[in-house]
Amino acid sequence: MLGGVIGGYWSDRSGARRPLAAGVVLAVATLLISAAAESVWQLAAGRFLDGLAAGMVAVSINAAIAQSYPAELRARMLSLMSAAWIVPSLAGPPLASLIVEVWSWRAVFYGLAALTAIPALVLVYVLGRRPGSIGDKPPRPALLPAIAVSLGAALGQYAVSGRDWWHLASGAVALALVVAFVRRLVPTGTWRAAPGLPASVLLRGFASGSYFTLEAFVPLLMEVGRPVPTIIIGISFTGGALAWAGASWLQAHPLAAVPRHRLVSAGASVMGLAVLVAGSALIGPAWLAGAAYVLAAVGMGLLAPSLTLLALGHAPADRQGQASSAMQTTQNLGQITVMAVGSALFTIGSYPATFALLLVPVLGVFLLAGRTRAATPVPAPSPVASPSA
Numbered sequence: 025m026l027g028g029v030i031g032g033y034w035s036d037r038s039g040a041r042r043p044l045a046a047g048v049v050l051a052v053a054t055l056l057i058s059a060a061a062e063s064v065w066q067l068a069a070g071r072f073l074d075g076l077a078a079g080m081v082a083v084s085i086n087a088a089i090a091q092s093y094p095a096e097l098r099a100r101m102l103s104l105m106s107a108a109w110i111v112p113s114l115a116g117p118p119l120a121s122l123i124v125e126v127w128s129w130r131a132v133f134y135g136l137a138a139l140t141a142i143p144a145l146v147l148v149y150v151l152g153r154r155p156g157s158i159g160d161k162p163p164r165p166a167l168l169p170a171i172a173v174s175l176g177a178a179l180g181q182y183a184v185s186g187r188d189w190w191h192l193a194s195g196a197v198a199l200a201l202v203v204a205f206v207r208r209l210v211p212t213g214t215w216r217a218a219p220g221l222p223a224s225v226l227l228r229g230f231a232s233g234s235y236f237t238l239e240a241f242v243p244l245l246m247e248v249g250r251p252v253p254t255i256i257i258g259i260s261f262t263g264g265a266l267a268w269a270g271a272s273w274l275q276a277h278p279l280a281a282v283p284r285h286r287l288v289s290a291g292a293s294v295m296g297l298a299v300l301v302a303g304s305a306l307i308g309p310a311w312l313a314g315a316a317y318v319l320a321a322v323g324m325g326l327l328a329p330s331l332t333l334l335a336l337g338h339a340p341a342d343r344q345g346q347a348s349s350a351m352q353t354t355q356n357l358g359q360i361t362v363m364a365v366g367s368a369l370f371t372i373g374s375y376p377a378t379f380a381l382l383l384v385p386v387l388g389v390f391l392l393a394g395r396t397r398a399a400t401p402v403p404a405p406s407p408v409a410s411p412s413a
Contacts, residue, residue, distance in 0.1 A: 025177060025356045027079025029170035029209060032349025034080075035087035036342055041151035044088055047080030048144040052137050059133030079352060086348035090336040098336065099276040102329040106272035113265040169208035173353070176201030177360050184364045206357065210350045221338035221347060223395035227288065228331045229354030230385035233362030234295060235324050238382055239264075240363065241375070242302060242317045249375060250310035260314030264321040271325025284330045285397040291327025292389040295320050299386060303379040327389070334396045358385070 027047070034043040054077055058070030089101045120132045176198040183195030207215075213222035242260070246252045275287055302316035332351065339347035362385060369377040 025079060025353060026170050026174045027076040027081075028083045028349045028352035028356075029079075029166060030076075031080035031083035032087065032345040032347075032352070033166070035084050035091075035345030035348070040084045040088035040091055040345065043080050044084035045144075045148045045151050047077045047084060048140070048147055050077040051081065052140050052144050055133045055137035055140065059130045059137065083345065083348045083352050086332060086336065086351075087345040090339075090344040090348075091341075095333075095337065098333055099280055099329060102332060103269075103272045103276035106269045106325065106329070110265055110269050114262060166208045169205040172201045172205040173209060173357075176205070177356060180360055180364060184367055202357065206353070209353045211347075214350070214354070217392050217395050219395045219397070221335055221350075223392055224331050224335040224338060225347070225350045225354050227389045227392060227396060228328070228335070228351045229358030230388045231292070231295070231324065231327050231331070231358070232355040233358030234299070234382045234385045234389075235320055236359045237362045237366045237378075238299065238302060238320050239317065241366065241370070241378055242313045245302070245305065245313045245375060246310060250305060250313065252310045252314070256311055256314055260317050263314070263318040267318045267321040268325040271322045272329055275326050275329055279326075283397070284334050285393045287326050287330040288334075288393040288396055289390055291323040291325075291330065292386050292393065293323070294326065295323035296383060296386045296390065298323060299379055299382045303376065306375055306379075331396065334398055337398050 031043040031047060034046075051074060054070050054074040057073065058067055061067035061070060085105065089098050093101055123131050123135065179194045179198035180202070183191050183198055185191065210225055211222045212218070214226050217223040217226050243257055246257050246260070271291075275282075279287060298316045298319035301319060302313050305312035305316065332348075335347045335351055336344050362381070366378045366381050369381055
């Protein structure tokens with residue numbers, strides 16, 4: 025969350041190339057810090073810095089796409105970004121497990137650092153040859169609100185891990201920090217879903233909260249609630265990666281002419297169906313939970329890039345980094361909030377209450393999708409013939 029704010033404001037101030045390059049180089053450094061960890065605190069520091077780098081990279085990539093490509097090509101670039109996840113998501117986990125078994129966990133971090141170093145150097149070289157100036161009046165980064173909200177999010181996650189007074193106090197402080205400072209990180213009107221950029225930013229949080237909470241509870245259901253063979257779980261997650269990339273390709277090619285807010289509605293509809301299918305796995309075949317995860321990935325593949333394109337389109341040219349940062353903020357808060365409430369409901373009422381909760385943000389996306397509608401260009405008036413013509 026903090027890295028996203030830094031990357032967004034930096035992208036608007038001097039162009040996306042600098043924060044993108046800095047984020048990738050920092051990612052290599054954090055892998056080396058984690059690999060050399062002699063204590064859990066050093067490992068935690070490495071993972072914290074890795075989150076900082078990841079936030080900078082994710083936001084800077086969106087800003088770079090907005091700054092470097094015309095509107096008609098941005099959907100294809102986001103589709104390519106989704107496709108880039110396929111091979112790592114399929115090959116990464118089994119390779120990492122094999123390396124840990126035959127060597128050590130440190131080798132995983134060192135290997136990733138080596139694999140990332142060369143592309144990082146190439147990226148720094150290529151981006152360093154391109155102009156980076158964006159605006160004459162760079163905005164001031166909202167670092168204090170970003171730190172406060174990040175701390176609140178961390179305390180909120182800690183608060184749901186216990187039931188004593190200390191955890192309750194942590195939750196209260198977390199809520200106070202988020203409520204007091206988050207408005208500085210999102211566009212005015214976000215919490216009332218004002219048309220345009222505010223609604224696009226808000227709905228990204230709704231969708232991410234529902235999807236990533238489903239992503240957490242589906243494997244729990246298939247491992248503990250309604251156990252299935254391990255291969256079914258693996259196929260589900262492989263199918264999810266392929267489904268997201270495939271749906272993202274659809275929104276950029278066959279469905280490119282469809283208005284973006286309609287793709288948002290369609291994605292929300294598919295996600296709602298996925299939640300219902302996941303709930304049916306409680307009384308029907310357990311493998312339906314895996315199918316629900318694949319369906320949800322289809323919905324997000326349509327919905328997520330469409331909301332990104334809408335947000336970038338609504339934002340002024342010199343504030344597209346901030347728009348991307350705001351989406352990152354609501355995405356993280358949406359995940360944390362829905363996951364926390366879902367976990368509490370799971371403790372009280374088990375799976376049915378949790379799956380019922382996930383329908384609420386999905387329904388919100390469906391009902392409010394029209395507020396994200398892009399403005400339709402007004403055609404120029406046709407020339408009127410003169411009386412003497």
